[in-house]
Amino acid sequence: MDIKDYPDIQDLRALIRFSEKDGTIWLAENRMVLMHNASLAALRKELIDSVGRDHARRVLTRMGFASGVRDAELAKRVRAGRSLEDGFFVGPQLHMLEGVARVVPVALEIDVPAGHFYGEFLWESSWEAEAQVADYGNDPEPACWMHIGHASGYASAFMDRFILFREVECAASGANHCRIVGKPVEAWDDAAEYTPYFEADSLLNRLLELRHQVDYLRSSIVQQTLTPHMVGASRAFRQAYDLVQKAAASNVSVLLLGETGVGKERFARTLHALSARKNGPFVAINCAALPHDLIESELFGAEKGAYTGAQAARMGKFERADGGTLFLDEIGELPLAAQAKLLRVLQEGEIERLGDDRTRKINVRLVTATNVNLHEAVGQGRFRADLYYRLNVYPIHIPPLRERIADIPPLVEAMLERFYTLHEKRLLGVTDKAMQFLKAHPWPGNIRELENMLERGVILAPQGGWIEVEHLFSHIPQAGEQDAAVCSAGHLQVEDSxxxxxxxxxxxxxxxxxxxxxxxxxxxxxxxxxxxxxxxxxxxxxxxxxxxxxxxxxxxxxxxxxxx
Known part of the structure; x- marks a missing residue:
């Protein structure tokens, strides 16, 4: 087909945002980085010198492929409803806008339903070719590996099949420009010579495997392995987790402090799982959810006829947790009468059921939690001082999510995997901008709020697509205000003309x-x-x-x- 001029690039320029206030650059919802060409060339040279030409080529090709796939996802959205050629040209135009090379179209034949593709383009002023010549002189082999990876990744994602681009001329080999040709992989007779560069590097895989083995040995030595349901990497999280690990080796009563939704029950379950009581029962009860006149019977049990409606003897939570761990959440809501009995249980290690004068010995590890200031409650007469001092032997403060920004990405990844299975959807994840929003959000509801927000995003996002900002934040005005804070602090640079x-x-x-x-x-x-x-x-x-x-x-x- 005859190649027309490129579509107007203003729609792509409008996607660029510079936000100097928070140090970010955006291309639509993808975060970008502006760096010196010389620095990138130096990194390329060091990679070649360190692992050799073939391994470096494989790494750079795969890096470009991943970038091309992301650009194709953007292309499908930004020119939806226009011709296939206009949509495809987003890739070459982005390549130029990103400063990679000047891309001149020569031929383009594209038929997505039939799976037919043929593309031929010229690259002028390719930074990768210039870097190869500057560092190693003219090379008999083509050297624009990242660019080829990008073109192949872009066309493959656009066509939903593997399109292999090859560099048939390269400026690094003395040609006036680089010339690339792309066809479905099966249309190349010698494709087997090039496809290995798009596969995982066996050397790097071995290095990663060795690194994992070292990490495993180190974690075994220092006993720092997290339990499966605990996710976090921030310093604040690690400090709380380390305190839990140390408490697990003893029978000390633990008081978990923190705002609502920070995951106090998860920490309590982790403490139980790490302790010698892990094979015993873990019983949890929310003191705020029980009527005051039933709390004592729930905790300590009751004999038949102990109160109206008690038609049979029943065990309380303490007896059910015998040999294991009892977790009392919202301990600050416990009435004073129940507080007195709880104190006696902690001191004597025995309970009495309601309506019974016989004592029963129990062996229970008590873990309590609250989101209120118990010290202030003692001063106001709402909580017994002697019980407070008994519970406050080993306090652990669990930080709110807004103080654990580094934990948000791994939490998001872990939660999304669960919601993908629950809702039978496979998505690509959250966009860079959406992740930036998540990190900037104040999280008054902490991890519970994050969990609810991500489930909403999984439900609203299209199958096979990305979770975007509008899928996560239900109140559009608030999302707009955040967008102004996160992204529109910077603006499109308009040239004087x-x-x-x-x-x-x-x-x-x-x-x-x-x-x-x-x-x-x-x-x-x-x-x-x-x-x-x-x-x-x-x-x-x-x-x-x-x-x-x-x-x-x-x-x-x-x-x-x-x-x-």
Whole structure:
């Protein structure tokens, strides 16, 4: 087919955001990094010198492939509804926008339903070719490995089948430019010579395997292996976990402190699992969820006829936990009468059922938890001082999630795997921007809030796609405000030009205020997009949540009706 000029690149430029306040650069929802070309070339050279040409080529090819796949995912969204060629050209245009090389299309034949693909492009000013020549001189073999990986990854993700690009000419070999050709892998007679570079590196796999063995031995020596249901890597989390490990070796009563939703019961279960009582029962009870007149019978048991409705003798939680661990959550809500009996149990190691005068010996490890300040409750007369001092022998403060930012990525990964199975969905994960939002959120509900938010994201995200900001944050205005805080602190850099000056002069002479201009642009964008907020947002170079927030904020802007 004859190649036309590229589509206008303004829709891609509008996706770029520089946020100097929080040190991030964004391409749509993908976080980017702007770095010196010389630094990247130095890293490439060190990799080649360290592991050899073949292994370095494999690593760089796979790195480019992964980048190409991400760009293809963006391409499918940014030009949805346009021709296949316009959609595919997002890749070459992004390659140029990212400063990789000037990409000149020569031929493109693309038929996704039939699985047919043929692409031929020229690369001019390829940074990888220039780096190869600068470090090693002219090379008889093509050297743009990352670029080839990107082209192959992009086309493969776009076509949903493996498209192998090869560099048939390379500037590093003395050619005037680099020329690449891409076809389905089975269309290449010598594909077997090139496909190994897209596979995992056996040398690196061995190195990783050795590293895992060393890590395992080290963890065995220091006994730092986390239990399966505990996830965290932050210093605050490790400090709390280390205290749990040390307490597990004894029978000391433990008091877990922290806000609602920080995972106090998980820590209690971990303490039980690490202790010598792990084969015994673990019994948990929420003191705040029980009526006051039933708490004593729930804790200590009752004999038949002890109170109205007691038609049979029953064991209490202490007896059920005999030989194991009893976890009393929200201990601060325990009434004073029950506090007195609990103190006696801790001192004597025996209980009496309601309506019985016989004592029963018990062997129970008590773990309590609260989100209230027990010291203040003692001063207010709501909690017994002697019980407080008995429980406060070994306090462990579990930090809130906002103080454990480093724990958010592994928590997200672990929770998503569970929700994928629960809801029978396979997704690609959360976008870079969504992860940035998660890290910036204050988390008043802590881990429980994170869990609920991620489950919502899994349900709303399209099958096989990414979980985006709008899937996680249900209140669009709040998401818009966060988007302003996280992403729009930076702005698209506009070059000085006569056109820009003329446009500014027309605005100043119009007599419109900035608010009126914004409302006019919002209305016109929505009109041209026929009410499609996602399309209108792309036209304006902002996200959909940002547009929704502005439409509600601007009194002169039209707000699309809610769907019925």
């Amino acid at each position: 006569p056109e820009a000056g003329e446009l500014a002069e027309r605005f100043f002479s119009s007599g419109l205020s900035l608010e009126q201009l914004e409302a006019m642009l919002l209305n016109e964008s929505m009109r041209r997009a026929e009410g499609n907020m996602a399309c209108a947002a792309r036209r304006l170079g902002i996200t959909r949540p940002q547009l929704a927030y502005r439409l509600k904020k601007e009194p002169g802007a039209c707000v699309p009706p809610a769907p019925h």
